[in-house]
Amino acid sequence: MSLNTASKTILITPLNWGLGHATRCIPIIKALQENNYIPIIASDGIALELLQKEFPYVQTLKLPSYKIEYAKNGKNFKWKLLKNFPEMIKAIWKEEKKVRKWIKKYDIDGIISDNRLGVFSKKVPSVYLTHQLNVMTGNTTWFTSILHQHIIKKHNECWVPDLEGIPNLTGKLGHSKNPDFNLKYIGPLSRMQKKDVPKQYDLMIILSGPEPQRGLLEEKLKAEILSYEANVVFIKGIIEKDQKKEQIGNVTYFNFMNSRQLEQTFNESEIVLCRSGYTTIMDLVKLEKKAFFIPTPGQYEQEYLAKKLKDEGLVPFAKQKDFRIDNLKEIENYKGLPLIETPINWTNLFEVFEK
CATH class of the missing domain: 3.40.50.2000 (Glycogen Phosphorylase B;)
Structure with missing residues:
Protein backbone atom coordinates (compact mmCIF):
# COMPACT_ATOMS: atom_id res chain seq x y z
CA MET A 1 0.00 0.00 0.00
CA LEU A 189 -0.78 -18.19 13.06
CA SER A 190 1.64 -17.68 15.93
CA ARG A 191 3.17 -14.76 17.80
CA MET A 192 6.19 -16.97 18.65
CA GLN A 193 9.64 -17.33 17.08
CA LYS A 194 12.06 -20.20 17.67
CA LYS A 195 15.34 -19.15 19.34
CA ASP A 196 18.54 -21.00 20.12
CA VAL A 197 18.89 -20.26 23.84
CA PRO A 198 20.21 -22.25 26.84
CA LYS A 199 17.61 -24.42 28.56
CA GLN A 200 16.48 -23.10 31.97
CA TYR A 201 13.49 -25.36 32.67
CA ASP A 202 12.92 -29.07 32.28
CA LEU A 203 9.15 -28.58 32.21
CA MET A 204 6.91 -25.65 31.30
CA ILE A 205 3.27 -25.79 32.44
CA ILE A 206 0.93 -23.26 30.87
CA LEU A 207 -2.78 -23.07 31.67
CA SER A 208 -5.61 -21.33 29.86
CA GLY A 209 -9.36 -21.42 29.32
CA PRO A 210 -12.45 -20.35 31.26
CA GLU A 211 -13.17 -21.27 34.85
CA PRO A 212 -13.75 -23.49 36.68
CA GLN A 213 -11.71 -25.96 34.60
CA ARG A 214 -8.59 -23.78 34.52
CA GLY A 215 -8.58 -23.62 38.33
CA LEU A 216 -9.35 -27.33 38.74
CA LEU A 217 -6.36 -28.26 36.56
CA GLU A 218 -4.13 -25.80 38.42
CA GLU A 219 -4.90 -27.47 41.76
CA LYS A 220 -4.37 -30.94 40.32
CA LEU A 221 -1.00 -30.07 38.76
CA LYS A 222 0.23 -28.28 41.88
CA ALA A 223 -0.21 -31.56 43.72
CA GLU A 224 1.29 -33.69 40.94
CA ILE A 225 4.52 -31.69 40.59
CA LEU A 226 5.38 -32.16 44.26
CA SER A 227 7.00 -35.42 43.16
CA TYR A 228 8.71 -33.87 40.10
CA GLU A 229 12.33 -33.16 40.96
CA ALA A 230 13.47 -31.13 37.93
CA ASN A 231 13.07 -27.36 37.29
CA VAL A 232 9.52 -26.27 36.47
CA VAL A 233 8.02 -22.98 35.31
CA PHE A 234 4.26 -22.82 35.94
CA ILE A 235 2.19 -20.12 34.17
CA LYS A 236 -1.30 -20.07 35.63
CA GLY A 237 -2.99 -18.08 32.87
CA ILE A 238 -4.59 -15.53 35.20
CA ILE A 239 -4.55 -12.03 33.70
CA GLU A 240 -4.15 -9.42 36.45
CA LYS A 241 -2.97 -5.82 36.64
CA ASP A 242 0.51 -6.77 37.83
CA GLN A 243 2.66 -9.77 37.13
CA LYS A 244 3.37 -11.95 40.17
CA LYS A 245 6.28 -14.36 40.54
CA GLU A 246 6.63 -16.94 43.31
CA GLN A 247 9.33 -19.55 43.90
CA ILE A 248 8.30 -22.71 45.77
CA GLY A 249 11.07 -25.29 45.81
CA ASN A 250 11.93 -26.25 42.23
CA VAL A 251 8.81 -24.56 40.78
CA THR A 252 8.66 -20.94 39.57
CA TYR A 253 5.06 -19.67 39.41
CA PHE A 254 3.79 -16.75 37.31
CA ASN A 255 0.19 -15.53 37.14
CA PHE A 256 0.69 -14.53 33.48
CA MET A 257 3.36 -13.54 30.96
CA ASN A 258 3.32 -11.14 28.03
CA SER A 259 4.18 -12.40 24.53
CA ARG A 260 7.88 -11.56 24.74
CA GLN A 261 8.29 -13.35 28.08
CA LEU A 262 6.27 -16.36 26.91
CA GLU A 263 8.33 -16.72 23.75
CA GLN A 264 11.55 -16.66 25.81
CA THR A 265 10.20 -19.16 28.35
CA PHE A 266 8.93 -21.57 25.69
CA ASN A 267 12.37 -21.53 24.08
CA GLU A 268 14.08 -22.05 27.44
CA SER A 269 11.92 -25.11 28.26
CA GLU A 270 12.61 -28.72 27.32
CA ILE A 271 8.99 -29.97 27.26
CA VAL A 272 5.54 -28.37 27.65
CA LEU A 273 2.43 -29.53 29.53
CA CYS A 274 -0.72 -27.73 28.43
CA ARG A 275 -4.26 -27.88 27.04
CA SER A 276 -4.76 -28.97 23.43
CA GLY A 277 -6.25 -25.66 22.34
CA TYR A 278 -5.58 -24.87 18.69
CA THR A 279 -3.68 -21.63 19.31
CA THR A 280 -1.33 -23.45 21.68
CA ILE A 281 -0.81 -26.14 19.02
CA MET A 282 0.11 -23.47 16.45
CA ASP A 283 2.63 -21.96 18.90
CA LEU A 284 4.19 -25.37 19.57
CA VAL A 285 4.49 -25.97 15.80
CA LYS A 286 6.31 -22.67 15.36
CA LEU A 287 8.68 -23.58 18.21
CA GLU A 288 9.09 -27.28 17.23
CA LYS A 289 8.32 -28.30 20.81
CA LYS A 290 7.61 -31.67 22.37
CA ALA A 291 4.53 -31.56 24.57
CA PHE A 292 1.93 -33.44 26.57
CA PHE A 293 -1.75 -32.47 26.30
CA ILE A 294 -4.58 -32.47 28.84
CA PRO A 295 -7.76 -31.56 26.89
CA THR A 296 -10.40 -29.51 28.70
CA PRO A 297 -13.02 -32.03 29.93
CA GLY A 298 -16.11 -32.03 27.73
CA GLN A 299 -14.63 -29.77 25.05
CA TYR A 300 -14.98 -31.93 21.97
CA GLU A 301 -12.67 -29.76 19.86
CA GLN A 302 -9.69 -30.15 22.21
CA GLU A 303 -10.38 -33.86 22.67
CA TYR A 304 -10.48 -34.35 18.90
CA LEU A 305 -7.23 -32.43 18.31
CA ALA A 306 -5.43 -34.31 21.09
CA LYS A 307 -6.53 -37.69 19.70
CA LYS A 308 -5.63 -36.68 16.12
CA LEU A 309 -2.09 -35.64 17.06
CA LYS A 310 -1.58 -38.72 19.23
CA ASP A 311 -2.76 -41.03 16.43
CA GLU A 312 -0.24 -39.33 14.12
CA GLY A 313 2.55 -40.13 16.59
CA LEU A 314 3.23 -36.47 17.42
CA VAL A 315 1.97 -35.68 20.95
CA PRO A 316 0.61 -37.89 23.77
CA PHE A 317 -2.35 -36.90 25.93
CA ALA A 318 -4.35 -37.96 28.98
CA LYS A 319 -7.77 -37.11 30.34
CA GLN A 320 -7.64 -34.61 33.19
CA LYS A 321 -8.98 -37.08 35.77
CA ASP A 322 -6.42 -39.72 34.73
CA PHE A 323 -3.28 -37.59 34.42
CA ARG A 324 -0.29 -38.39 36.61
CA ILE A 325 3.10 -36.69 36.43
CA ASP A 326 4.71 -39.98 35.38
CA ASN A 327 2.72 -39.75 32.13
CA LEU A 328 5.26 -37.18 30.92
CA LYS A 329 7.69 -40.06 30.25
CA GLU A 330 5.48 -40.95 27.25
CA ILE A 331 6.76 -37.85 25.41
CA GLU A 332 9.98 -39.74 24.58
CA ASN A 333 7.95 -42.09 22.33
CA TYR A 334 6.47 -39.28 20.18
CA LYS A 335 8.01 -37.15 17.42
CA GLY A 336 6.81 -33.77 18.67
CA LEU A 337 5.14 -31.14 16.49
CA PRO A 338 6.94 -30.44 13.19
CA LEU A 339 7.87 -26.97 12.02
CA ILE A 340 5.49 -25.73 9.31
CA GLU A 341 6.98 -22.82 7.41
Whole structure:
Protein backbone atom coordinates (compact mmCIF):
# COMPACT_ATOMS: atom_id res chain seq x y z
CA MET A 1 0.00 0.00 0.00
CA SER A 2 1.26 3.47 -0.81
CA LEU A 3 2.14 5.57 2.21
CA ASN A 4 0.46 8.51 0.51
CA THR A 5 -2.97 6.92 0.77
CA ALA A 6 -5.14 7.48 3.83
CA SER A 7 -4.83 4.71 6.40
CA LYS A 8 -7.90 2.54 6.66
CA THR A 9 -9.32 1.57 10.05
CA ILE A 10 -9.92 -2.14 10.71
CA LEU A 11 -11.99 -3.44 13.65
CA ILE A 12 -10.55 -6.73 14.97
CA THR A 13 -12.66 -8.68 17.46
CA PRO A 14 -11.47 -11.91 19.12
CA LEU A 15 -13.84 -14.11 21.09
CA ASN A 16 -13.25 -14.13 24.84
CA TRP A 17 -12.97 -17.90 25.35
CA GLY A 18 -9.75 -18.47 27.22
CA LEU A 19 -6.81 -16.58 25.70
CA GLY A 20 -6.30 -18.42 22.41
CA HIS A 21 -8.47 -16.24 20.18
CA ALA A 22 -6.86 -13.08 21.55
CA THR A 23 -3.27 -14.32 21.25
CA ARG A 24 -3.62 -15.54 17.68
CA CYS A 25 -4.90 -12.08 16.73
CA ILE A 26 -1.61 -10.52 17.90
CA PRO A 27 0.30 -11.27 14.65
CA ILE A 28 -2.70 -9.99 12.64
CA ILE A 29 -2.78 -6.71 14.59
CA LYS A 30 0.97 -6.26 14.08
CA ALA A 31 0.60 -7.01 10.36
CA LEU A 32 -2.19 -4.43 10.07
CA GLN A 33 0.08 -1.80 11.63
CA GLU A 34 3.02 -2.77 9.41
CA ASN A 35 0.80 -2.45 6.32
CA ASN A 36 -0.39 1.06 7.18
CA TYR A 37 -3.80 0.12 8.60
CA ILE A 38 -5.15 1.43 11.91
CA PRO A 39 -6.45 -1.42 14.09
CA ILE A 40 -9.18 -0.98 16.68
CA ILE A 41 -9.48 -3.91 19.09
CA ALA A 42 -12.87 -4.92 20.54
CA SER A 43 -13.57 -7.80 22.91
CA ASP A 44 -14.39 -8.39 26.58
CA GLY A 45 -12.98 -9.97 29.74
CA ILE A 46 -9.49 -11.44 29.88
CA ALA A 47 -9.14 -11.44 26.08
CA LEU A 48 -9.52 -7.65 26.02
CA GLU A 49 -7.26 -7.22 29.07
CA LEU A 50 -4.48 -9.25 27.46
CA LEU A 51 -4.60 -7.26 24.22
CA GLN A 52 -4.64 -3.97 26.12
CA LYS A 53 -1.37 -5.05 27.77
CA GLU A 54 0.11 -6.11 24.42
CA PHE A 55 -1.01 -2.97 22.55
CA PRO A 56 -1.26 -0.13 25.10
CA TYR A 57 -1.39 2.53 22.35
CA VAL A 58 -4.11 0.88 20.24
CA GLN A 59 -7.71 2.00 20.76
CA THR A 60 -9.87 -0.65 22.42
CA LEU A 61 -13.64 -1.02 22.71
CA LYS A 62 -15.74 -3.31 24.87
CA LEU A 63 -18.18 -5.85 23.45
CA PRO A 64 -20.91 -7.66 25.43
CA SER A 65 -19.84 -10.86 27.16
CA TYR A 66 -21.13 -14.22 25.86
CA LYS A 67 -20.87 -15.38 29.48
CA ILE A 68 -19.27 -18.67 28.47
CA GLU A 69 -18.73 -20.95 31.44
CA TYR A 70 -17.48 -24.50 31.76
CA ALA A 71 -19.26 -27.05 33.92
CA LYS A 72 -17.29 -28.59 36.79
CA ASN A 73 -18.15 -31.98 35.31
CA GLY A 74 -17.00 -32.19 31.71
CA LYS A 75 -19.96 -34.39 30.80
CA ASN A 76 -22.26 -31.43 31.49
CA PHE A 77 -20.32 -29.00 29.28
CA LYS A 78 -22.80 -29.08 26.37
CA TRP A 79 -25.81 -28.66 28.64
CA LYS A 80 -24.15 -25.74 30.42
CA LEU A 81 -23.71 -24.05 27.04
CA LEU A 82 -27.35 -24.74 26.14
CA LYS A 83 -28.46 -23.24 29.45
CA ASN A 84 -26.44 -20.09 28.70
CA PHE A 85 -27.63 -19.96 25.08
CA PRO A 86 -30.38 -17.30 25.61
CA GLU A 87 -27.83 -14.97 27.25
CA MET A 88 -25.42 -15.63 24.41
CA ILE A 89 -28.06 -14.71 21.80
CA LYS A 90 -28.76 -11.43 23.65
CA ALA A 91 -25.03 -10.63 23.61
CA ILE A 92 -24.82 -11.36 19.87
CA TRP A 93 -27.74 -9.01 19.15
CA LYS A 94 -26.12 -6.31 21.30
CA GLU A 95 -22.78 -6.62 19.52
CA GLU A 96 -24.50 -6.41 16.11
CA LYS A 97 -26.01 -3.05 17.18
CA LYS A 98 -22.70 -1.82 18.62
CA VAL A 99 -20.81 -2.67 15.43
CA ARG A 100 -23.34 -0.78 13.28
CA LYS A 101 -22.85 2.31 15.46
CA TRP A 102 -19.06 1.94 15.60
CA ILE A 103 -18.74 1.75 11.79
CA LYS A 104 -20.17 5.28 11.59
CA LYS A 105 -18.63 6.66 14.77
CA TYR A 106 -15.06 5.46 14.17
CA ASP A 107 -15.06 5.44 10.34
CA ILE A 108 -14.36 1.72 10.22
CA ASP A 109 -13.33 0.45 6.77
CA GLY A 110 -13.18 -3.29 7.45
CA ILE A 111 -13.80 -6.02 10.03
CA ILE A 112 -11.89 -9.12 11.17
CA SER A 113 -14.01 -11.24 13.49
CA ASP A 114 -12.35 -14.14 15.29
CA ASN A 115 -15.42 -16.22 16.16
CA ARG A 116 -17.50 -13.21 17.35
CA LEU A 117 -20.85 -14.30 15.92
CA GLY A 118 -22.48 -10.87 15.77
CA VAL A 119 -19.56 -8.92 14.32
CA PHE A 120 -20.07 -8.40 10.57
CA SER A 121 -21.36 -5.76 8.19
CA LYS A 122 -22.80 -5.45 4.69
CA LYS A 123 -21.44 -1.90 4.45
CA VAL A 124 -17.73 -2.70 4.86
CA PRO A 125 -15.64 -5.78 3.94
CA SER A 126 -15.88 -8.42 6.68
CA VAL A 127 -13.53 -11.34 7.34
CA TYR A 128 -14.26 -14.28 9.64
CA LEU A 129 -11.26 -16.03 11.25
CA THR A 130 -11.82 -19.57 12.49
CA HIS A 131 -10.27 -23.03 12.61
CA GLN A 132 -13.69 -24.63 13.10
CA LEU A 133 -15.65 -24.88 9.88
CA ASN A 134 -17.20 -27.83 11.68
CA VAL A 135 -18.06 -27.28 15.35
CA MET A 136 -17.78 -30.56 17.23
CA THR A 137 -20.45 -31.11 19.89
CA GLY A 138 -20.82 -34.89 19.89
CA ASN A 139 -24.08 -36.13 18.37
CA THR A 140 -25.15 -32.55 17.54
CA THR A 141 -22.04 -31.74 15.47
CA TRP A 142 -24.03 -31.69 12.21
CA PHE A 143 -26.38 -29.04 13.63
CA THR A 144 -23.78 -26.77 15.25
CA SER A 145 -21.66 -26.96 12.07
CA ILE A 146 -24.60 -25.83 9.90
CA LEU A 147 -25.27 -22.93 12.28
CA HIS A 148 -21.63 -21.87 12.28
CA GLN A 149 -21.34 -22.02 8.50
CA HIS A 150 -24.48 -19.88 8.26
CA ILE A 151 -22.60 -17.22 10.28
CA ILE A 152 -19.49 -17.59 8.09
CA LYS A 153 -21.53 -16.92 4.92
CA LYS A 154 -22.35 -13.41 6.16
CA HIS A 155 -18.70 -12.43 5.62
CA ASN A 156 -16.79 -11.63 2.44
CA GLU A 157 -14.04 -14.11 3.31
CA CYS A 158 -13.27 -16.84 5.83
CA TRP A 159 -9.62 -17.26 6.88
CA VAL A 160 -8.58 -20.63 8.29
CA PRO A 161 -5.17 -20.63 10.06
CA ASP A 162 -4.12 -24.03 8.73
CA LEU A 163 -2.94 -25.81 5.58
CA GLU A 164 -5.49 -26.74 2.93
CA GLY A 165 -4.06 -30.12 1.99
CA ILE A 166 -2.60 -33.09 3.87
CA PRO A 167 -0.87 -33.05 6.29
CA ASN A 168 -2.69 -30.39 8.28
CA LEU A 169 -3.31 -29.53 11.93
CA THR A 170 -7.11 -29.23 12.22
CA GLY A 171 -8.35 -32.29 10.33
CA LYS A 172 -12.17 -32.41 10.17
CA LEU A 173 -12.43 -29.21 12.22
CA GLY A 174 -10.95 -26.91 9.62
CA HIS A 175 -11.87 -28.74 6.41
CA SER A 176 -15.28 -29.06 4.81
CA LYS A 177 -16.42 -30.74 1.59
CA ASN A 178 -17.63 -28.29 -1.05
CA PRO A 179 -17.87 -25.14 1.13
CA ASP A 180 -20.22 -22.54 -0.38
CA PHE A 181 -18.34 -19.51 0.96
CA ASN A 182 -15.09 -17.72 0.10
CA LEU A 183 -12.48 -19.77 1.96
CA LYS A 184 -8.76 -19.01 2.32
CA TYR A 185 -6.21 -21.19 4.14
CA ILE A 186 -3.61 -18.77 5.45
CA GLY A 187 -1.30 -21.17 7.31
CA PRO A 188 -0.76 -21.47 11.09
CA LEU A 189 -0.78 -18.19 13.06
CA SER A 190 1.64 -17.68 15.93
CA ARG A 191 3.17 -14.76 17.80
CA MET A 192 6.19 -16.97 18.65
CA GLN A 193 9.64 -17.33 17.08
CA LYS A 194 12.06 -20.20 17.67
CA LYS A 195 15.34 -19.15 19.34
CA ASP A 196 18.54 -21.00 20.12
CA VAL A 197 18.89 -20.26 23.84
CA PRO A 198 20.21 -22.25 26.84
CA LYS A 199 17.61 -24.42 28.56
CA GLN A 200 16.48 -23.10 31.97
CA TYR A 201 13.49 -25.36 32.67
CA ASP A 202 12.92 -29.07 32.28
CA LEU A 203 9.15 -28.58 32.21
CA MET A 204 6.91 -25.65 31.30
CA ILE A 205 3.27 -25.79 32.44
CA ILE A 206 0.93 -23.26 30.87
CA LEU A 207 -2.78 -23.07 31.67
CA SER A 208 -5.61 -21.33 29.86
CA GLY A 209 -9.36 -21.42 29.32
CA PRO A 210 -12.45 -20.35 31.26
CA GLU A 211 -13.17 -21.27 34.85
CA PRO A 212 -13.75 -23.49 36.68
CA GLN A 213 -11.71 -25.96 34.60
CA ARG A 214 -8.59 -23.78 34.52
CA GLY A 215 -8.58 -23.62 38.33
CA LEU A 216 -9.35 -27.33 38.74
CA LEU A 217 -6.36 -28.26 36.56
CA GLU A 218 -4.13 -25.80 38.42
CA GLU A 219 -4.90 -27.47 41.76
CA LYS A 220 -4.37 -30.94 40.32
CA LEU A 221 -1.00 -30.07 38.76
CA LYS A 222 0.23 -28.28 41.88
CA ALA A 223 -0.21 -31.56 43.72
CA GLU A 224 1.29 -33.69 40.94
CA ILE A 225 4.52 -31.69 40.59
CA LEU A 226 5.38 -32.16 44.26
CA SER A 227 7.00 -35.42 43.16
CA TYR A 228 8.71 -33.87 40.10
CA GLU A 229 12.33 -33.16 40.96
CA ALA A 230 13.47 -31.13 37.93
CA ASN A 231 13.07 -27.36 37.29
CA VAL A 232 9.52 -26.27 36.47
CA VAL A 233 8.02 -22.98 35.31
CA PHE A 234 4.26 -22.82 35.94
CA ILE A 235 2.19 -20.12 34.17
CA LYS A 236 -1.30 -20.07 35.63
CA GLY A 237 -2.99 -18.08 32.87
CA ILE A 238 -4.59 -15.53 35.20
CA ILE A 239 -4.55 -12.03 33.70
CA GLU A 240 -4.15 -9.42 36.45
CA LYS A 241 -2.97 -5.82 36.64
CA ASP A 242 0.51 -6.77 37.83
CA GLN A 243 2.66 -9.77 37.13
CA LYS A 244 3.37 -11.95 40.17
CA LYS A 245 6.28 -14.36 40.54
CA GLU A 246 6.63 -16.94 43.31
CA GLN A 247 9.33 -19.55 43.90
CA ILE A 248 8.30 -22.71 45.77
CA GLY A 249 11.07 -25.29 45.81
CA ASN A 250 11.93 -26.25 42.23
CA VAL A 251 8.81 -24.56 40.78
CA THR A 252 8.66 -20.94 39.57
CA TYR A 253 5.06 -19.67 39.41
CA PHE A 254 3.79 -16.75 37.31
CA ASN A 255 0.19 -15.53 37.14
CA PHE A 256 0.69 -14.53 33.48
CA MET A 257 3.36 -13.54 30.96
CA ASN A 258 3.32 -11.14 28.03
CA SER A 259 4.18 -12.40 24.53
CA ARG A 260 7.88 -11.56 24.74
CA GLN A 261 8.29 -13.35 28.08
CA LEU A 262 6.27 -16.36 26.91
CA GLU A 263 8.33 -16.72 23.75
CA GLN A 264 11.55 -16.66 25.81
CA THR A 265 10.20 -19.16 28.35
CA PHE A 266 8.93 -21.57 25.69
CA ASN A 267 12.37 -21.53 24.08
CA GLU A 268 14.08 -22.05 27.44
CA SER A 269 11.92 -25.11 28.26
CA GLU A 270 12.61 -28.72 27.32
CA ILE A 271 8.99 -29.97 27.26
CA VAL A 272 5.54 -28.37 27.65
CA LEU A 273 2.43 -29.53 29.53
CA CYS A 274 -0.72 -27.73 28.43
CA ARG A 275 -4.26 -27.88 27.04
CA SER A 276 -4.76 -28.97 23.43
CA GLY A 277 -6.25 -25.66 22.34
CA TYR A 278 -5.58 -24.87 18.69
CA THR A 279 -3.68 -21.63 19.31
CA THR A 280 -1.33 -23.45 21.68
CA ILE A 281 -0.81 -26.14 19.02
CA MET A 282 0.11 -23.47 16.45
CA ASP A 283 2.63 -21.96 18.90
CA LEU A 284 4.19 -25.37 19.57
CA VAL A 285 4.49 -25.97 15.80
CA LYS A 286 6.31 -22.67 15.36
CA LEU A 287 8.68 -23.58 18.21
CA GLU A 288 9.09 -27.28 17.23
CA LYS A 289 8.32 -28.30 20.81
CA LYS A 290 7.61 -31.67 22.37
CA ALA A 291 4.53 -31.56 24.57
CA PHE A 292 1.93 -33.44 26.57
CA PHE A 293 -1.75 -32.47 26.30
CA ILE A 294 -4.58 -32.47 28.84
CA PRO A 295 -7.76 -31.56 26.89
CA THR A 296 -10.40 -29.51 28.70
CA PRO A 297 -13.02 -32.03 29.93
CA GLY A 298 -16.11 -32.03 27.73
CA GLN A 299 -14.63 -29.77 25.05
CA TYR A 300 -14.98 -31.93 21.97
CA GLU A 301 -12.67 -29.76 19.86
CA GLN A 302 -9.69 -30.15 22.21
CA GLU A 303 -10.38 -33.86 22.67
CA TYR A 304 -10.48 -34.35 18.90
CA LEU A 305 -7.23 -32.43 18.31
CA ALA A 306 -5.43 -34.31 21.09
CA LYS A 307 -6.53 -37.69 19.70
CA LYS A 308 -5.63 -36.68 16.12
CA LEU A 309 -2.09 -35.64 17.06
CA LYS A 310 -1.58 -38.72 19.23
CA ASP A 311 -2.76 -41.03 16.43
CA GLU A 312 -0.24 -39.33 14.12
CA GLY A 313 2.55 -40.13 16.59
CA LEU A 314 3.23 -36.47 17.42
CA VAL A 315 1.97 -35.68 20.95
CA PRO A 316 0.61 -37.89 23.77
CA PHE A 317 -2.35 -36.90 25.93
CA ALA A 318 -4.35 -37.96 28.98
CA LYS A 319 -7.77 -37.11 30.34
CA GLN A 320 -7.64 -34.61 33.19
CA LYS A 321 -8.98 -37.08 35.77
CA ASP A 322 -6.42 -39.72 34.73
CA PHE A 323 -3.28 -37.59 34.42
CA ARG A 324 -0.29 -38.39 36.61
CA ILE A 325 3.10 -36.69 36.43
CA ASP A 326 4.71 -39.98 35.38
CA ASN A 327 2.72 -39.75 32.13
CA LEU A 328 5.26 -37.18 30.92
CA LYS A 329 7.69 -40.06 30.25
CA GLU A 330 5.48 -40.95 27.25
CA ILE A 331 6.76 -37.85 25.41
CA GLU A 332 9.98 -39.74 24.58
CA ASN A 333 7.95 -42.09 22.33
CA TYR A 334 6.47 -39.28 20.18
CA LYS A 335 8.01 -37.15 17.42
CA GLY A 336 6.81 -33.77 18.67
CA LEU A 337 5.14 -31.14 16.49
CA PRO A 338 6.94 -30.44 13.19
CA LEU A 339 7.87 -26.97 12.02
CA ILE A 340 5.49 -25.73 9.31
CA GLU A 341 6.98 -22.82 7.41
CA THR A 342 4.18 -20.95 5.63
CA PRO A 343 5.01 -17.24 5.28
CA ILE A 344 1.79 -15.23 5.16
CA ASN A 345 1.40 -12.72 2.34
CA TRP A 346 -0.41 -10.06 4.33
CA THR A 347 -0.54 -7.63 1.41
CA ASN A 348 -2.57 -10.12 -0.62
CA LEU A 349 -4.79 -11.03 2.34
CA PHE A 350 -5.56 -7.40 3.15
CA GLU A 351 -6.67 -6.74 -0.43
CA VAL A 352 -10.18 -7.62 0.76
CA PHE A 353 -10.23 -4.22 2.50
CA GLU A 354 -9.21 -2.37 -0.68
CA LYS A 355 -12.18 -3.47 -2.76
